[in-house]
Amino acid sequence: MPTKGQVFVQEFVLGFGFLGGLFSWVGIDPDEEVLRTLLRAFFPNSELMISVVILSVVLISTVLSILGTLSIAGKLGLLVVACAWVAGFTMLMGGSLSLLGALLLIAALIVGPIICEH
Secondary structure, three states: OOOHHHHHHHHHHHHHHHHHHHHHHHOOOHHHHHHHHHHHHHOOOOHHHHHHHHHHHHHHHHHHHHHHHHHHHHHHHHHHHHHHHHHHHHOOOOOHHHHHHHHHHHHHHHHHHHHHHO
């Protein structure tokens, strides 16, 4: 059974933080694209409704992720997830920003489980 720190690192630091920053830099959210494709299959002529549904799902999932981070790791957990997001955002930029992103990700992966246990 995974510990609270392992779940925090896998779900929030890597999933919500790092991959969220990486996909923000790239400009595509795969979850949003899959949902948009499915909704277009069921509602082909309703682009406004599709946009409203996607916006609602994205807002709800973001709020739930923030609340989950707060409940598992508190305010320091939010800071760790924010560092992971910055790491993901800067990782593909090249040069010293890629190094900064790698260092931030390593720091988040080390500090994340520690703050969950206290």
